[in-house]
Amino acid sequence: MRSADTALPETSRTRAPEGSFRLFAAGTHAGFRDHLETFGPLDVRSIGPGFIAELEKSGLTGRGGAAFASWRKLAATAQARSAGLLPARPVVIANGAEGEPLSFKDRTLLANSPHLVIDGLLVATRAVVGSEMYLYATAASLSGVGQAIAERPDARRIRLVEAPETFISGEASAAVNAISTGTALPLDKRRRLSESGVKGRPTLVLNVETLAHVGLIARYGAPWFRSVGTPRDPGTRLVSVSGACQDQVLEVAGNAALGTILHDAGIDAASLSAVLVGGYHGRWVKPLDYQLSPAGPVNQAVRPGAGVIHALSVEQCGLAATARILDYLAAESARQCGPCMFGLPAMAGVLNRIAAGERNPQLPRELDRLSRLVAGRGACHHPDGTIGLVSSALEVFSADVKAHLAGTCLRQDWRAA
Numbered sequence: 330m331r332s333a334d335t336a337l338p339e340t341s342r343t344r345a346p347e348g349s350f351r352l353f354a355a356g357t358h359a360g361f362r363d364h365l366e367t368f369g370p371l372d373v374r375s376i377g378p379g380f381i382a383e384l385e386k387s388g389l390t391g392r393g394g395a396a397f398a399s400w401r402k403l404a405a406t407a408q409a410r411s412a413g414l415l416p417a418r419p420v421v422i423a424n425g426a427e428g429e430p431l432s433f434k435d436r437t438l439l440a441n442s443p444h445l446v447i448d449g450l451l452v453a454t455r456a457v458v459g460s461e462m463y464l465y466a467t468a469a470s471l472s473g474v475g476q477a478i479a480e481r482p483d484a485r486r487i488r489l490v491e492a493p494e495t496f497i498s499g500e501a502s503a504a505v506n507a508i509s510t511g512t513a514l515p516l517d518k519r520r521r522l523s524e525s526g527v528k529g530r531p532t533l534v535l536n537v538e539t540l541a542h543v544g545l546i547a548r549y550g551a552p553w554f555r556s557v558g559t560p561r562d563p564g565t566r567l568v569s570v571s572g573a574c575q576d577q578v579l580e581v582a583g584n585a586a587l588g589t590i591l592h593d594a595g596i597d598a599a600s601l602s603a604v605l606v607g608g609y610h611g612r613w614v615k616p617l618d619y620q621l622s623p624a625g626p627v628n629q630a631v632r633p634g635a636g637v638i639h640a641l642s643v644e645q646c647g648l649a650a651t652a653r654i655l656d657y658l659a660a661e662s663a664r665q666c667g668p669c670m671f672g673l674p675a676m677a678g679v680l681n682r683i684a685a686g687e688r689n690p691q692l693p694r695e696l697d698r699l700s701r702l703v704a705g706r707g708a709c710h711h712p713d714g715t716i717g718l719v720s721s722a723l724e725v726f727s728a729d730v731k732a733h734l735a736g737t738c739l740r741q742d743w744r745a746a
């Protein structure tokens with residue numbers, strides 16, 4: 330047996346799944362026995378802070394949206410633990426709130442592979458020498474996770490906390506706030522959660538898919554994780570594909586071509602006008618010529634964000650679709666910051682006027698003015714994410730904007746996008 334500071338336990342490196350089919354390799358609704366038979370055992374007690382170096386070698390980035398290097402989050406939390414006069418044992422949160430309406434990969438993962446997420450949560454907690462563990466998700470996901478926890482004695486200390494079904498509830502500081510106070514609203518972004526989160530203790534918040542990868546890296550190591558994907562975008566990621574197909578979750582290699590993903594989902598890219606990638610805080614792009622990756626030039630790579638790929642058919646109006654999303658996002662503001670509370674509804678109002686075909690050439694300029702007023706002025710990323718979506722819509726649907734300002738629409742299905 331290796332020491333507690335060693336990166337990988339002796340029980341690792343067995344039965345590693347090959348190729349890009351990893352996270353669901355144990356089958357649908359996998360119980361603990363299926364999980365162990367597929368992936369082999371994991372001696373979590375032999376994990377220590379040395380695992381953070383293995384995570385760094387793996388190149389794993391967060392799968393919840395920001396694509397931040399996972400090892401850095403663990404290292405910052407571990408460092409904060411020993412920074413004060415009295416060491417404060419960190420709190421670790423598995424975040425499966427998934428407030429993004431077009432995302433369903435996290436709830437699918439929790440329903441089918443809860444034990445991989447639990448493994449990752451146990452490993453991350455050992456690596457930062459944490460003491461408390463939470464799994465934060467909506468009620469629909471928690472019942473299955475509760476059953477999975479009951480199947481294994483090593484997971485009994487994980488506490489389940491219900492997330493409300495709001496867009497903003499999955500934001501990391503909102504998760505901390507929900508666990509601390511019961512209110513799932515974002516906290517001041519100047520406060521680093523790695524230094525002061527739940528009960529003022531160093532707090533690590535990781536998306537549930539990120540943790541599932543952690544559970545596999547702890548078994549099979551960084552070289553295995555890197556055996557698919559590319560050096561700059563290693564491993565696999567889950568994507569929720571919707572729109573011009575049946576809703577489905579796919580596991581794809583890092584830096585996968587968007588056209589290939591659409592093809593694998595049974596979508597004919599030629600039948601689409603655009604694809605929304607990343608979710609409501611993501612970006613509209615033309616259906617081909619992009620790699621799905623957080624790394625790479627903006628004209629070649631589109632950031633996966635929350636792993637959302639939503640296909641819009643050529644008959645549908647992208648401006649009407651974006652206006653509806655903006656209505657939703659404006660209503661989902663947590664109403665803590667004025668620019669977000671008043672600016673987003675104002676932007677939604679202007680975009681709706683463009684979408685409705687109002688002949689007013691000043692409207693795009695007004696939208697731009699409002700965007701600049703709101704940009705960078707929220708306590709969380711909500712306003713900036715919304716502005717990014719609008720700006721991509723104006724670019725990708727520029728011909729539609731022109732047509733709408735002339736009182737017409739290029740699409741058959743103007744109001745049903």
Ligand code: SF4
Pocket residue numbers: 497515661662663664665666667669670706707708709710711712
């Ligand atoms: S920016 Fe908006 S969503 Fe974020 S905290 Fe402020 S009011 Fe709430």
